[in-house]
Amino acid sequence: MSSRQSNLKTEYVRIEGVSKQFGSFSAVDNVSLSIYKGEIFCLLGGSGCGKTTLLRILAGFETPSVGRILIDGQDMTDTPPFKRPVNMMFQSYALFPHMSVEKNIAFGLEQEGIARNEVQRRVAEMLDIVKLSEFTRRKPHQLSGGQRQRVALARSLVKKPKLLLLDEPLAALDRKLREHTQFELINLQEQLGVTFIVVTHDQEEAMTLGSRIGVMNKGRIVQVGTPTEIYEYPNSCFVADFIGSVNMFKGKLIEDEPGYVRIACPELDVNVFVSHGISSAPDVGLNVAIRPEKIDMTRTAPMQKENFTQGIVKEIAYMGDISMYLVQIPSGKMVRVTIPNIERQVDERISWEESVYLSWQSSSPVVLSQ
Amino acid sequence: MGGVCLFILAVVQSSGPLTVNGRRIVIAWPFIWLLLFFIIPFLIVFKISFSEARLAIPPVAPLFEWVSSTKNFVLTLSFNNYLFLFSDALYINTFFYSIKVAAVSTFWCLLLGYPMAYAISRADPVRRNLYLMLIILPFWTSFLLRVYAWVGLLKTDGLINNFLLNLRLIDEPLTLLYTDFAVYVGIVYSYLPFMILPLYSNLEKHDLSLLEAADDLGAHPITAFFKITLPLSISGIVAGSLLVFIPAVGEFVIPSLLGRSDQLMIGTVLTNEFFSNRDWPVASAVAIALLLFLLAPIKIFQYYQDRETEAAL
Structure with a gap:
């Protein structure tokens, strides 16, 4: 290369x-x-x-x-x-x-x-x-x-x-x-x-x-x-x-610092903490985009204090190398999560109707103007 | 003659194994048609060509005869009619003249028809049907009338001569009617649609991205035409040429009305033998000889059609 x-x-x-x-x-x-x-x-x-x-x-x-x-x-x-x-x-x-x-x-x-x-x-x-x-x-x-x-x-x-x-x-x-x-x-x-x-x-x-x-x-x-x-x-x-798939949440800027921002996302039920500054006018509506592979899905609550929510698994699409989950969060919105199928045993994997925690790192979200 | 083409094409194309019954029935229908209206009449003509002429009704001696004196069937095969064709210079002469007239007319049809077919195939799709309609429109008038109309145009005090005289382009009227030229005009005018339609249906299917590819590879549009469009339209050229050439060889109305009186075409000879001389056997021999000769171009047509079918797979 x-x-x-x-x-x-x-x-x-x-x-x-x-x-x-x-x-x-x-x-x-x-x-x-x-x-x-x-x-x-x-x-x-x-x-x-x-x-x-x-x-x-x-x-x-x-x-x-x-x-x-x-x-x-x-x-x-x-x-x-x-x-x-x-x-x-x-x-x-x-x-x-x-x-x-x-x-x-x-x-x-x-x-x-x-x-x-x-x-x-x-x-x-x-x-x-x-x-x-x-x-x-x-x-x-x-x-x-x-x-x-x-x-x-x-x-x-x-x-x-x-x-x-x-x-x-x-x-x-x-x-x-x-x-x-x-x-x-x-x-x-x-x-x-x-x-x-x-x-x-x-x-x-x-x-x-x-x-x-x-x-x-x-x-x-x-x-x-x-x-x-x-x-x-x-x-x-x-x-x-257009490129890949993405979870998009509408939001509003509530904290705007050069080093980080915090965005209120009613659709996500939690505020999103983003560890980099953005250039945007404060009152303009924003979109927070998180790629499905950048969301971690666990049965137990994650260690982090922010950037996680809960949901229930509604759909699973098994694609061999990865599985794609559609998780319904309390607002009713479906969140798309992809998990690599590292382990071979099927019974260890998260299944339908299970309650899960979705979490992501503060560097993962992309903030886009609407 | 069109029947000949059709029949031979049908035989060759259906020679593959037929297994489905339904398909057999569908194919049987044109076969029955051809059997009744082409093969049986053809066999009768073929039979008559080996008979002797006699003054009777019909004016033909039978091939099989029951001779009561010897109590035997007697088969009388006469090759005299064919030998007669070769012995009299009239037949060979008219034969070659007919081929010349047909060939020249086909050439002009191609020269005029190709650009027209090309233009229609490249025209706006909405307009194409209109143009095709205009090509076919003359068929709505009787063929005979249209040929007669040319007499009025070509004769010494006809439209064309008067026009040219009035423009002072000529001082004396031109001899246009009753010449080879008039026959060419008549045949080209009458048969042009038969050249244009197969050419159009070929050209219309061309993939225009091939020309773009040629253009992209550095070929000037004129080069691209000769290297791409022309070779790919060979089967259309052959089809159109045969559709003009074959009926033109046997044409008898146009040369009778517009042509020279001192030079007959084979179609006229055939008519004369049959109706004036009432010599059915010689007329039949002329027809069979003509058919055998025309088989060659039909075979060429076949060859190109097969090749195209293969290429399309």
Whole structure:
């Protein structure tokens, strides 16, 4: 992972105030973003959030209504796709059905008028990298989903682009293959030093692949940061809720000190003590967000004086590695708690209708404005 | 001729093992239709082509005859009709002329039809049906009337000549009617929809992201057309071309009304043999020879259709 961090911070792509209108609908709304050389940048968001439109603007398939695109310092806003030093891997792969694997991969090089020997050499090299050397003569319809994905990847990488755009690169693969391919992608990216911009709706994928993530909502970038920053320090209720799951409680600031704050949460029946200061006006309503895995669930009362409440287990979802509990607290609100299944004996685990204590550390809650 | 295509396609496509009874019944229906209205008439024509002509009703000598003197069935097979086709230059000449006319017309249909089909397939989906409707609309008028209308347009004091004379683009009227050109115009005009519709249904199914991919990989849109769209529409081109070529070879109304009087087409020869000369056996031999010749393009069509079916799997 160290090499993923090493060559950051040289700006390669610059998106300046880009908006895209389709009729009266703003698909992309005033997005400004810098993407660094050699990183994997993930654009994450739900369907219709504008992430794919932004990617298509970068590829040149759409022209922004407003704003500029700079790649390696050059204004590319009006450059047609076939003249951009950018390649894209399509969600549907868009492999040419009438061409063999070899021809598909060679297509891009042939357009540059590269000598046949050189084309063959580079295609063979690429086939070797994606481990498809045995399938050169096959047509796309004779390949499995995973193989097609690798052909698409090889085809988009063979021209040695400085920037590769990937539209939901793993969406069509099944879960096991997806996990495996994620690491392959990261290795390939490190090996070739290409800058990746990945569009995905899958937060797990974004977290694994991305050196940085840009979360999008309604055409806007709402937060940009490393996976850890996005997950542990979400800057809005939307991000906290979109990435992972979260328990959200409405609250009001009652003590505001530089080193700590105390928030009254009627829904939680107790005041929440947070061991770091926040920047917020005192009377504004707040949200306190606590991740399910950061809540401890015990049968006996915890040692701490604050930051705990009681409840009754209403639902249990066993997922193998972890179990997810829905605990009803006295206000009637359900609190989501996840507990790793460390012990194997089932009878030791907390069961339905048991009365439990829920506690959390004072550094765990994230305070968000409403 | 359309019946020939249909029948052969049906035979080849259903040659796989059939196990489900319900499916058999469904497939049986077109088979019965083809049996009654194509195979039986075809066999009759086939039989007549081996008979001798005679002055009688029907004007054909029977193949099987009960000879009472020897108390035997006698089979009289005559290949004279086929030999006659090759002996008389008229038949070979009209045959090749028909193929030339059909080929040239098909070429022009393709050249005109492809851009039209392409444009419709890329048009706003709401508009597409309107455009298709406009392509089909001429069929609502009688075919014969539409061909006659061309006489009025093409004749010496017709609309086109008068228009050009009035514009002073020409000093003397052009000879347009009763030429090869008029036949081409008539066939291209009449058969263009048969080229456009299969091409449209092919082009409309194309995945546009393939063109984006080509664009992305550095191909100019024109290159992308020739490397992606054109190869992928081959089966549409073949289907449309056959739908124009096969009926055009046997076309007899258009050359009769618009064509030269000194050069017949095979369809006209066939009609003359049958109705004027009342030589049913030679007419049948012409029909069978034409059919055998047209089997080749149908086979090509089959090949491409099979390949496309395979690729779609």
